[in-house]
Amino acid sequence: MEYFQFLVIILFSPLVNGVIKKLKANMQGRVGPGVLQPYYDLLRLLKKDMVVSTVTSWIFKATPYIVFTATATAAVIVPVLSTASPYGMMGDVIALIYLFALARFFMALGGLDAGTSFGGEGSSREMTVAILVEPIMMLALFTAAISAGSTNIVRIATVHPAVFSPSHLLALTAFMVAIVAETGRVPVDNPDTHLELTMIHEGMILEYSGRYLALMEWAHYMKQMILFTLAIDIFFPLGIAQSGNPAILAAAVVVYAAKVTGMALLMALVESTRAKIRFFQLPSLLGGSFVLAFLSLVTHIMMGK
């Protein structure tokens, strides 16, 4: 059972995105599409013919598969419902971050491959945001890893550190800002825009269509859910099953669903109440969050919790 917990992420990640969209629509006084809309979109894209630019090379075609498989492998590493996950032997939290980096590397190359300005612009901005986010994420995760004495996610989730210690709250805040940036949400990027000059992620995948686009979108949904799950595992793991016992597992499913919904609600709230900020104001937002992550580390070392 626990061997297949990654399927939760692969199968339900479009749903999570649908829920965020629905919540966002409701907050903004709209009805919005149903929560299953992302599934319909993916299936529709799979059935479409593709248009590929003649300028592109094999990188363009390999990218959707590499992005999808790297993200799916990250989904295997992160424990979802139970800490009895055997895949902690395959990689730790650092490996997870670097699998995302692998996906991003190829996505940025895919953006450059068609030889258009939009693709290049998207790639350039995506890599810039990554430069600002990566140290925050690593430092916040380091604080958690130091307090658990391990970078193994299963181990961090099992150790149950004092959840509301000051250092954890600081690290959590920093990590949340990093998640907003990594998933391409307002105020960093706007997932709904197709206005060329403001888009980051959408600009990069502008040339993709059909099943390639489906894979890219799906991978993006998965990445979002993995990051939610990672935050849950590391900062409030309470309720995650410690064994494969069916009753405990059933309880874990409920707790996990509640936590992910909470994260979705938070994202919808942030997106509805914030405006997208100018690209060059990002350093002050993310720089502030880096300071939080640093403070959380210092707090942990000075106070020991």
Next chain:
Amino acid sequence: METEQLLLFGIVLFVVGALSALVPVKTFRIVPYLLSLIGSLFFLSLGLILTAITPVSYQALSASSIFEFSLRGDALAGFFIITISLVASAVSVYSIGFTRNLVHAGLSGFFTNILILSLYAVVLSANIFTFLISWETMAIASYFLVTLNRSDEASRAGLFYAVMTHIGTAFIIALFLLLYRSTNRMDFEGMKAGIAAMPTMVKTVIFIFALIGFGTKAGIVPLHTWIPRAYPVAPPHIAALMSSLLVKMGIYGFLRISFDVLGQGPEWWGITVISVGAVSALLGILYGLIENDLKLFLAYSSVENVGIILLGIGASMMFKSNGLAALSSLALTAALFHVLNHALFKGVLFLGAGSIIHSTGSGNMEHMGGLLKRMPMTGLFFLAGALSICALPPFNGFASEWLTYQALLLGYQSPSVTAKIVSPLGGAALALTGAIAAAGFVKAFGVTFLGAPRTAGSRNAEEVPFPLVVGMALLAIPCLMFGLFPGPALSFLMPAVYALTGASTTLEHHGMLGVSQTSAALSPIGMLATMTVMMIAVMLFIRMKGGKRKTVYGDSWDCGIPGLTPRMQYTAKAFTKPLRIIYKRIYLPSRDINVQYILKPFFVKSIRYGSEITPFFERYVYEPATRFIQAVAGKVKLLQSGSLNLYLGYILITLILLLIFAS
């Protein structure tokens, strides 16, 4: 006996190779490289043996007790010999195809052989005398290789390199003299034995001198300035040798002195090295990012990787002085593994850059584009190198950086608060460095190999000849192999780690890396297997749900206005513009806009726009220093008036002074 023969054969092959290069017969041109290839294979087996046996000494040419030429092979030397051999053999194969492009093919072959041989001699040196002779041979051979094409730029770069390297050597000589004075021994083994009696103050001075002297060779910031000058003017296979191996001699020397000879130091040594490493890594890659010349970019990236290596070494020193031997061994393993990995992937990247220049006639990314279709093999190997250097799984750079992260994370086990804070910050610096490097290599690969060709040179580019492809493959394949199976690579360096730290940690079990202190594990092969399974699954799923669909080929999206040209692509300069703005406090850019009007302010005749990055260290450190030295030299020149009487007067004054002080 056996190792002695291998050593002898190796040396003879390189010497004969060097001499054969001077034979002015055209068909003879590949001989020196064939000989250096065979020679490096001999040394490879020597290195493999040395990592498995107890240290051996080779005595030779003993003129007196001071001027004694002697070699000693131990595990550390063995590891470096393996690294040198892997790169040197690939570069030799590459050179076989490359040599016909060179201006002075004969001299180039001669000095290449001498350079490789001197690298081996440096790591095998048993005493000060041998070490300095080899060190200088290395410097001189590389100086001639840098300046071989005799352009003004090359001579200036060569001069700068020569000056910098000798400043470094001056510090090295000074530290050797200090060591000799307090231990009365010329050989490293003897010094090591006598080190206990040395006062801490002297040890500290030696440590600082080692950091400066060897750091100049390794290219730590702010002593890195010769690297971005020398590499771009050197022929690419020489740049590969220099970046992969020559800078590693700085690392070797530093390890030999501060780890092997000095043994254990106070904690702040390690923290200093971590800080120097973090600054070098960050500034190195930040300056590299904005460069659009392939070789220049790769040169700066060497500075970055030396920084990453120093992060590991610094952590190791810090743990050692706190008595945490197991952690010290983990950190040093990470550092040495990165030494090997960087040699491999930087080698393939420089050779790839050489192939690109060979085919397009330019080294500037802005002149390229679409090369992947025209040079598929070069592109593939360059991509492998880029993925490795960006530490992306499952390539080798990831394995060593992962170990470095683990070591830095474990810094919290040190007793002092400074160490606890500095080492995770080193980890954050490593994360930032990795992200910047990824941006840089997306730019380098994307602008060069993807999109549409920007100039005729790149439009007409063709795949390079076979030996060049093989040379690149010989380095790119180990990049993937050592990433998937770190076991063999670790077996090269574990004996050296054990010898230096006195502890050995078994990190590798069944193809999996495991750090027991953080209960963290990493299985690159498992990752690759998972990715493969996922790939097959998703392909089946697509086939099931989507069926067979056709692909239409057309133009890229042009917003409905036909006529997209290659010049409309995103350029390398544009790619890094956001970062030039964000990090303007580091780059200190100056811009210069000159507008000429026909009728101010409505009708503009012409706009000239120029922007420049302030090279901080050059402008605020090196230029003032140069001016000062020139001013002093100007004053000293007054002594030299040309009048014989005055010179006789000097002699008289000197004589009197000597008589006064000597009596």
